[in-house]
Amino acid sequence: MRNGGCRFGTHRVINPANALPQNAKKVDNSLPIFDNEILIDVDTLNVDSASFRQMKEACGGDISKVGEMIKGIVAERGKQQNPVTGSGGMLLGTVKEIGPKYSNKKNLKVGDKIASLVSLSLTPLKIEKIIEIFPERDQVKIKGHAILFDSGILAKIPSDMPETLALAVLDVAGAPAQAKNLVKPGMNVVIIGAGGKSGSICCAVARDILGNSGKLIAIQPSEKGIQKIKTLGYCDEILQVNAQSPVACFEAVKKVTDNEMADLVINCAPVSDTEMSSIICAKDSGTVYFFTMATSFTKAALGAEGIGSDALLIIGNGYAPNHDEIALDVIRKHPELRKLFEEQYV
Numbered sequence: 001m002r003n004g005g006c007r008f009g010t011h012r013v014i015n016p017a018n019a020l021p022q023n024a025k026k027v028d029n030s031l032p033i034f035d036n037e038i039l040i041d042v043d044t045l046n047v048d049s050a051s052f053r054q055m056k057e058a059c060g061g062d063i064s065k066v067g068e069m070i071k072g073i074v075a076e077r078g079k080q081q082n083p084v085t086g087s088g089g090m091l092l093g094t095v096k097e098i099g100p101k102y103s104n105k106k107n108l109k110v111g112d113k114i115a116s117l118v119s120l121s122l123t124p125l126k127i128e129k130i131i132e133i134f135p136e137r138d139q140v141k142i143k144g145h146a147i148l149f150d151s152g153i154l155a156k157i158p159s160d161m162p163e164t165l166a167l168a169v170l171d172v173a174g175a176p177a178q179a180k181n182l183v184k185p186g187m188n189v190v191i192i193g194a195g196g197k198s199g200s201i202c203c204a205v206a207r208d209i210l211g212n213s214g215k216l217i218a219i220q221p222s223e224k225g226i227q228k229i230k231t232l233g234y235c236d237e238i239l240q241v242n243a244q245s246p247v248a249c250f251e252a253v254k255k256v257t258d259n260e261m262a263d264l265v266i267n268c269a270p271v272s273d274t275e276m277s278s279i280i281c282a283k284d285s286g287t288v289y290f291f292t293m294a295t296s297f298t299k300a301a302l303g304a305e306g307i308g309s310d311a312l313l314i315i316g317n318g319y320a321p322n323h324d325e326i327a328l329d330v331i332r333k334h335p336e337l338r339k340l341f342e343e344q345y346v
Helices: 049-058 063-077 163-171 174-182 197-210 223-232 246-256 275-280 297-306 323-333 335-345
Strands: 013-015 038-047 089-098 113-116 125-134 139-148 154-156 188-192 215-219 237-239 262-267 282-290 312-315
Touching: 038 049, 038 113, 038 163, 049 063, 063 125, 089 139, 089 163, 113 163, 139 163, 163 197, 163 323, 163 335, 174 197, 174 262, 174 282, 174 323, 188 197, 197 215, 197 223, 197 262, 197 323, 197 335, 215 246, 223 237, 223 335, 237 246, 246 275, 262 275, 275 282, 275 297, 297 312, 323 335
Parallel strands: 188 215, 188 262, 215 237, 262 282, 282 312
Antiparallel strands: 038 089, 038 139, 089 113, 113 154, 125 139
């Protein structure tokens, strides 16, 4: 075991100098671990949806080529960070070794099953073999290891749900936690990409807070997603509009809000160029929360300026205090949502 590791993982950065692991182009994924790290036997990678979508499109839909692309990225960078989207995902695995100087706030033991709550874009990872790819849930079963730093956050896998379900929920844990902070009774709330994983769980949170007040509006382009939203029954209005068409979104939201527009827009769409639809649907005094990792800060900031919008723009920080328990509790509280998640992720 090696000594002298930085709690933020800078000792693993190969280049560029002085970078943190997330910003690094290459990190050291070698063993043995440092005394303030933990070693994880990795079972499953839950790839960020925007990243998986981009890789699948780049490979012409050939899933085997997606596996080779992931192996290539990890071999080159020492971590799973899509060079196009910049995003990663998170992992499911078993604790294999705990450094004596690791702070161990979760009271981990060797053999515990955990999910990382920090991005694969900063996590040293070594893939020995791709075992199976599950494109319908953006998950990849592998044989390999990962290293988590002392500053990293993680969650123990709960005993009351299957591992792959817990992994899928924890992957988007930041979304329901931030929604819980942002949604207030009486608001008009628009959720873009409401039929997806993060969107549907945000709908559940918003409905709980709004109760019979305000209006919960879903924007979803696909028929499959529309049917999912209808099955859940959380939304007052369901708009089948392409979020890459801002004027169409504006007109649709304007109509169902009687020209009021949205107090809060939560963007969970896994595609690019949806920034302006989010901003144009919000009141000038409203808030836009970009949970999607397909968001361009430049497009959002300059676009808001371009249409004279004073809406508050929030970058989708995937962390909030107790976000893992908040997300898991939403699934426990809503059996209809859990059923849909189980159908896709178990």
